[in-house]
Amino acid sequence: MNRVESLIGRMTLAEKLGQLTMTAAGFAVTGPFIAGDSTESIKDGTLGNLLNIFGADHIFKMQRLAVNESRLGIPLLFGLDVLHGHRILFPIPLGEASLFDCEAWFESARESAKEAAADGLAMTFAPMLDVARDPRWGRGAEGPGEDPWVGTRFAEAKVGGFQGTDLRQADALAAVAKHYCGYGAVTAGRDYASVDISERTLREVHLPPFAAAVGAGVAAVMPSFTDLAGIPMTANNEMLRGWLRGRLGFDGVIISDFNAIAELIRHGCAADLCEAATLALKAGVDIDMMSGAYRRGLPLALDKGLVAMAEIDECVRRVLTLKERLGLFEDPFARGASPESAAALAQRRQLARSIAARSIVMLKNDADALPLASSVRRLAVLGPLADAPAEMAGPWASAAVPGSPVSVLAGLSSALPQAEVVHAGGVAIDTEDGTGIAAALDRCDGADHIILCLGEAAAMSGEAASRARLDLPGVQRALAEAVFARARQAHLPVIVILFSGRPLAVPWLIEQAQAVLAAWFPGCEAGHAIADIVTGTVSPSGRTPVTWPRDAGQVPIFFGDRPSGRPFDARDRFTSKYLDVSNDPLFPFGFGLSYGRFVLSNLRISSGTAAEHDTLEICVDVSNSGSREAQETVFLFTRDALACISRPLLELKGFAKINLSPGESGTVSMSLKCSELRFLGVDLVSVFEPGDVEILVGPCADRAQLLAATVRLM
Numbered sequence: 001m002n003r004v005e006s007l008i009g010r011m012t013l014a015e016k017l018g019q020l021t022m023t024a025a026g027f028a029v030t031g032p033f034i035a036g037d038s039t040e041s042i043k044d045g046t047l048g049n050l051l052n053i054f055g056a057d058h059i060f061k062m063q064r065l066a067v068n069e070s071r072l073g074i075p076l077l078f079g080l081d082v083l084h085g086h087r088i089l090f091p092i093p094l095g096e097a098s099l100f101d102c103e104a105w106f107e108s109a110r111e112s113a114k115e116a117a118a119d120g121l122a123m124t125f126a127p128m129l130d131v132a133r134d135p136r137w138g139r140g141a142e143g144p145g146e147d148p149w150v151g152t153r154f155a156e157a158k159v160g161g162f163q164g165t166d167l168r169q170a171d172a173l174a175a176v177a178k179h180y181c182g183y184g185a186v187t188a189g190r191d192y193a194s195v196d197i198s199e200r201t202l203r204e205v206h207l208p209p210f211a212a213a214v215g216a217g218v219a220a221v222m223p224s225f226t227d228l229a230g231i232p233m234t235a236n237n238e239m240l241r242g243w244l245r246g247r248l249g250f251d252g253v254i255i256s257d258f259n260a261i262a263e264l265i266r267h268g269c270a271a272d273l274c275e276a277a278t279l280a281l282k283a284g285v286d287i288d289m290m291s292g293a294y295r296r297g298l299p300l301a302l303d304k305g306l307v308a309m310a311e312i313d314e315c316v317r318r319v320l321t322l323k324e325r326l327g328l329f330e331d332p333f334a335r336g337a338s339p340e341s342a343a344a345l346a347q348r349r350q351l352a353r354s355i356a357a358r359s360i361v362m363l364k365n366d367a368d369a370l371p372l373a374s375s376v377r378r379l380a381v382l383g384p385l386a387d388a389p390a391e392m393a394g395p396w397a398s399a400a401v402p403g404s405p406v407s408v409l410a411g412l413s414s415a416l417p418q419a420e421v422v423h424a425g426g427v428a429i430d431t432e433d434g435t436g437i438a439a440a441l442d443r444c445d446g447a448d449h450i451i452l453c454l455g456e457a458a459a460m461s462g463e464a465a466s467r468a469r470l471d472l473p474g475v476q477r478a479l480a481e482a483v484f485a486r487a488r489q490a491h492l493p494v495i496v497i498l499f500s501g502r503p504l505a506v507p508w509l510i511e512q513a514q515a516v517l518a519a520w521f522p523g524c525e526a527g528h529a530i531a532d533i534v535t536g537t538v539s540p541s542g543r544t545p546v547t548w549p550r551d552a553g554q555v556p557i558f559f560g561d562r563p564s565g566r567p568f569d570a571r572d573r574f575t576s577k578y579l580d581v582s583n584d585p586l587f588p589f590g591f592g593l594s595y596g597r598f599v600l601s602n603l604r605i606s607s608g609t610a611a612e613h614d615t616l617e618i619c620v621d622v623s624n625s626g627s628r629e630a631q632e633t634v635f636l637f638t639r640d641a642l643a644c645i646s647r648p649l650l651e652l653k654g655f656a657k658i659n660l661s662p663g664e665s666g667t668v669s670m671s672l673k674c675s676e677l678r679f680l681g682v683d684l685v686s687v688f689e690p691g692d693v694e695i696l697v698g699p700c701a702d703r704a705q706l707l708a709a710t711v712r713l714m
């Protein structure tokens with residue numbers, strides 16, 4: 001008999017339920033403690049998994065209790081939210097999505113895994129794969145943005161990066177694809193609210209990134225807190241057993257979200273922990289994170305005959321198999337055994353800097369206000385985010401040392417040693433106090449450039465951080481308007497650096513600034529990365545992975561909308577529009593400027609006709625008529641204008657990048673497998689329909705900027 005089966009045969013019920021339980025550890029002055037539990041439960045084998053603990057010393061201490069002192073010696077599994085770095089932080093995932101670069105997505109995950117594993121961890125609750133089309137929802141910051149195709153590429157890259165080539169290796173983490181499924185579609189963008197979307201939207205938009213994660217071999221999946229059309233995901237038999245395990249073939253571990261099993265009671269689907277535990281177990285949830293429902297509810301459920309021991313064993317089997325796959329039985333101390341070298345850490349920081357610089361999206365650059373001329377003498381660096389190192393980390397700061405990221409002020413000061421850099425915050429991020437504005441204006445005296453750092457606090461996105469308004473919090477607008485007025489008088493350019501975990505609807509700001517950089521939350525190398533862009537060491541290349549609204553009233557807003565029977569017509573009242581706000585976004589998906597000037601021409605497709613098994617090669621020429629080397633991102637969309645159902649106005653099918661020197665031209669090629677043109681027909685069965693499909697290639701999802709050609713599908 002193999003190890004897992006022989007263990008199951010020897011385990012008591014309490015020991016089995018211990019393997020199905022994950023509890024949080026916290027840190028007290030004297031070291032880690034286990035919240036609501038005790039180290040005794042590790043020793044008596046009734047606690048098998050811990051979260052929120054890191055550091056090899058702490059982890060080894062707990063692991064020794066499990067391995068040396070518990071009856072069966074089953075090693076503990078340690079997990080943490082390593083979302084965008086561990087101690088060294090990369091940009092928030094939405095910022096990383098702006099790179100449109102699968103290799104970079106992979107690499108930051110690989111590096112994060114190495115670092116977290118060296119800290120003793122074996123699991124990360126990442127990647128977050130929820131497609132998010134409503135920026136009011138704060139958790140959009142944790143994922144890849146609005147598009148399912150981007151989501152699938154992101155999923156593959158992240159799962160591959162975290163897990164490495166073999167989970168058994170000491171630098172591999174088990175990835176957890178979360179939050180399955182549709183969490184991004186919470187009603188009105190309010191966190192934890194109900195989700196009620198069509199089966200078609202679920203399958204076309206929200207499921208594909210999870211299917212991709214399963215295809216990439218993800219070790220675990222976390223159901224979302226929310227219900228889907230009345231059925232909480234934690235108890236959703238059809239979505240977990242039916243879809244995830246049955247149709248997608250997922251045989252890994254399903255781990256509940258924090259306290260989610262007990263919350264089935266508040267959802268109104270379970271009367272008590274016994275019923276809650278029964279529902280979750282029946283749906284296929286293996287590990288109960290934090291609710292204690294399995295340990296407290298399942299013994300009773302067994303007595304009542306609501307669940308069978310075989311069902312419990314099935315979950316235990318999956319958990320032990322994961323521990324085995326992670327190599328924990330062979331060497332429970334492999335992760336954390338050898339500290340990383342200083343050189344490895346320095347290299348990782350360098351990577352974090354380069355990824356952060358590439359995540360920055362330049363939204364405006366009038367009259368080449370950026371990069372700053374090397375003649376800059378006095379720079380006024382203003383605003384509440386100018387000297388805010390802790391905010392640069394973003395909402396999942398993991399194990400980063402608080403306050404350790406490089407601020408904009410520090411980054412610019414070190415990049416411009418010849419210049420005098422003066423600073424004033426002016427206002428706080430989110431208070432009503434504008435008394436510091438006058439002092440900030442004084443700082444503009446004698447300056448030749450103003451850098452204004454505005455935006456949200458890191459805690460305004462992420463979990464439990466929905467915002468009904470998408471504007472600048474507090475009195476930042478008053479500061480900005482005062483600075484713009486002063487700058488106009490003095491003929492000074494104002495460069496705005498905007499920090500946020502979502503696109504902020506600030507058309508008035510974009511109008512008045514000479515240049516605007518959307519920096520998201522860039523992570524620990526924030527200030528250096530921003531300085532690299534501002535000084536021109538790096539040309540901006542980030543592209544917004546979300547359609548950027550001009551007003552909160554437009555959301556949800558996304559490029560993959562379907563056509564209307566009454567499409568927008570300014571002259572006709574009875575067409576699809578608002579009376580008070582334009583339909584157009586402030587910036588389309590994919591938008592982002594660089595220091596180059598790119599022109600796309602000569603779209604070619606390898607064939608004008610194609611069958612399902614064919615692959616089309618799509619080429620376009622790109623030239624840089626600007627005066628600096630820069631990188632262009634080219635997007636490939638399709639449009640199926642006539643089909644058995646109304647198809648989206650644009651569907652993303654690819655992207656590619658090209659670096660060009662001034663005056664240089666090159667060709668970008670992308671492949672399109674025609675099987676990717678299948679879609680769910682009238683009855684939600686996948687079909688490949690003959691007929692014309694438009695191939696559209698260009699710099700963003702603005703139809704007017706796309707080159708088009710038609711392919712006839714046969």
Ligand code: BGC
Pocket residue numbers: 051081125178257258463
């Ligand atoms: C979040 C998850 C996270 C978990 C553990 C929950 O509140 O929804 O995304 O992985 O906590 O930290």
